[in-house]
Amino acid sequence: MTDFAQLRSVTSAEVILPGENGYDRHRRVWNADIDRRPAAIVRCRDAKEVSAALTWCVQRDIDVTVRGGGHNLAGTAVADGAVLLDTAPMNDVVFDLEAGTVTVGGGCRWGDVDRPAAEHGVAVPAGVVSHTGVAGLTLGGGAGYLARLHGATVDFLVAAEIVVADGRILQVSDTEHADLFWALRGAGHNYGVVTSFTFRYVPLPGLxxxxxxxxxxxxxxxxxxxxxxxxxxxxxxxxxxxxxxxxxxxxxxxxxxxxxxxxxxxxxxxxxxxxxxxxxxxxxxxxxxxxxxxxxxxxxxxxxxxxxxxxxxxxxxxxxxxxxxxxxxxxxxxxxxxxxxxxxxxxxxxxxxxxxxxxxxxxxxxxxxxxxxxxxxxxxxxxxxxxxxxxxxxxxxxxxxxxxxxxxxxxxxxxxxxxxxxYINFASVQGDEDVARAVYGANYDRLVAVKRSYDPANIFRRGLVDLSGGTAK
Missing domain, CATH: 3.40.462.20 (Vanillyl-alcohol Oxidase; Chain A, domain 3)
Incomplete structure (x- = not known):
């Protein structure tokens, strides 16, 4: 039987086990229909803490799930008996006004971004509810009040930091790991733990x-x-x-x-x-x-x-x-x-x-x-x-x-x-390969190829659809 307390010896992140203070609070997600009990909750503050915990789990063939805002309808952030990698402590929001970008921690909710952005007179087009997670919405595409004016949230994502299945911490963009960066923008629940997002922003469009x-x-x-x-x-x-x-x-x-x-x-x-x-x-x-x-x-x-x-x-x-x-x-x-x-x-x-x-x-x-x-x-x-x-x-x-x-x-x-x-972000249940083909159409085969390149063992199989191409565990 696995001693999940051993996680404390491999990562500096806070590790919460069943029965400990905060366990019930941090296993809960937005959809109250989801009531699952992970084996441990690891509250990560940076990509290194994610990598250490992930590597420990992979070496022991222990399932992992990833929680950003926890707003997913299907509740894929949490599973019975799995280790929940919680990115909520990664909540920094840093503006680069010269570059016209904002870098957002993987655990942020959109209200964390909208409020400081308004102080700068700018906005990132995204969502309609402030407690929606930045990660989940972005990785599924993202649409909100500004969509008719500017387009989807993923159209404004210019870079991301992600921990992939083998524990590597990658910086991805149009020029670095471009194939993975393309896949993250719309099918990104399947490829790793995104620990930060960098967006272009737009001027506030008035009242x-x-x-x-x-x-x-x-x-x-x-x-x-x-x-x-x-x-x-x-x-x-x-x-x-x-x-x-x-x-x-x-x-x-x-x-x-x-x-x-x-x-x-x-x-x-x-x-x-x-x-x-x-x-x-x-x-x-x-x-x-x-x-x-x-x-x-x-x-x-x-x-x-x-x-x-x-x-x-x-x-x-x-x-x-x-x-x-x-x-x-x-x-x-x-x-x-x-x-x-x-x-x-x-x-x-x-x-x-x-x-x-x-x-x-x-x-x-x-x-x-x-x-x-x-x-x-x-x-x-x-x-x-x-x-x-x-x-x-x-x-x-x-x-x-x-x-x-x-x-x-x-x-x-x-x-x-x-x-x-x-629209994949509104899926209430995880979909199989047939659903993935229906959702992503002509992009399906390309997404499977990226999945096999970065996650051949399908470690991140808790995505909203199966993009393993038949290699799912």
Whole structure:
């Protein structure tokens, strides 16, 4: 039987064993459905500590997992009986204003980056929730509020430090280990422990103006048809979100007759001069009479934190993501019909009506820089499609889970004929080789070749899909 306390003799990192102070806290991840017990947790402060612990495990054929922000839906950061390599202590954020870059520790969350970046008047395009991990989001591609303006997070990654399976600490970029650097940008959960990321940043694009309206059930189809035609053609500084949900009974700002009933939420996020926003977004909100409206203008960094409570810790999740080939009437009808069958309860954090909410179905207006990006430059599985949709099942109590998961799977099956791929960061379960081929398409064989070069024994087999090419343990 392995004595995991021996890890303390090979690494200067803090090692936490079951029953010790901090064990339960550090094994927990964002998705409350994940409840796994690692054999040891190694809280690493730098790449050398990672390398030492990893080498010890590999020599003894002990499974390892890697935790950055711990925000992954599938909970791949933690496994029963494995050694969890926790990079959370690596949380430095260092700006090089002359070079126009920021270097971020592998354990950072996006709020750790957004706040100091705002003080410099800059931003890294990434995410919509501040407690999302930098590592997980980046390694899967990354998209957020600034995506229509600037593209994916991986488009701004210029270098990384990674500990690979044989314990080497590598600096990777377009000029060093370029094959591995390409793979990390979109399929990076499979190749090692990334201990730091260096990003280019962009100037802050001005204030964010968020306009939201809720529409009654009878108006949903008409509004969604207009959304389909209008959202992809909106200016790059306007992103549009459509969400189908049941209006919580405690949303007292909504007329009483619509509480507890199906509604459609439309929200636009506009960057730039607030005075220019009304003319740009007015057409989207002129299709029916809203049952609720809101408008606010806030700094980008405030927007990045504004729905943290909606997506709070302590809730179980099972999600499906779909890139849609089109958003035709048949897709709209299917989405409405299945959203109305949602067996869960409203889990909004409070009575305030956030522009982004936990909901059965969300679709994000496409277009902008995300559809113009060079899809060969990185491994990100964008599939070049304009429409990205999320099916979301969320619960507080385990007894609610089976019915909700069954609903989500059936909803996804019904949307299958319209699907053109998926976004790997929204996978709720680990996928096999077939899933990997579906996600990465033409990039699959190249990714497998990189995997075999840097991790031939498939040490990092806890990625979201199997890229071992048949060599998985």
């Amino acid at each position: 964010a103006t968020i306009r939201q309206a809720l529409y009654a059930a009878d108006d949903r189809r008409e509004v969604l048809r207009f959304f389909r035609d209008w959202a992809p053609t909106a200016p790059d500084n306007v992103t549009t979100y459509a969400r189908l949900l049941t209006c919580p009974p405690y949303w007292s700002q909504v007329e009483a007759e619509h509480r507890g009933k199906p509604v459609l939420s439309i929200a636009t996020v506009h960057y730039g001069d607030p005075a220019a926003e009304p003319a740009l977004t007015a057409p989207m909100f002129a299709q029916a009479r809203p049952v609720y409206e809101s408008l606010r203008t806030i700094p980008h960094v405030t927007l990045q934190h504004s729905t943290d409570d909606e997506f709070r810790y302590g809730i179980g999740h099972y999600w499906k993501h779909i890139f849609l080939e089109s958003f035709a009437d048949e897709v709209i009808d299917t989405a409405i019909d299945w959203s109305d069958k949602y067996p869960g309860r409203p889990l909004q954090a409070h009575s305030n009506i956030a522009h982004q909410v936990l909901c059965p179905f969300e679709v994000i207006g496409g277009g902008g820089a995300m559809t113009r990006r060079d899809t060969t430059a990185t491994a990100m599985s964008s599939h070049g499609l304009a429409w990205g949709a999320n099916i979301g099942a969320d619960w507080e109590f385990a007894e609610e889970k089976p019915e909700l998961v069954a609903w989500a799977k059936s909803f996804a099956d019904a949307m299958g004929p319209f699907q053109g791929g998926t």
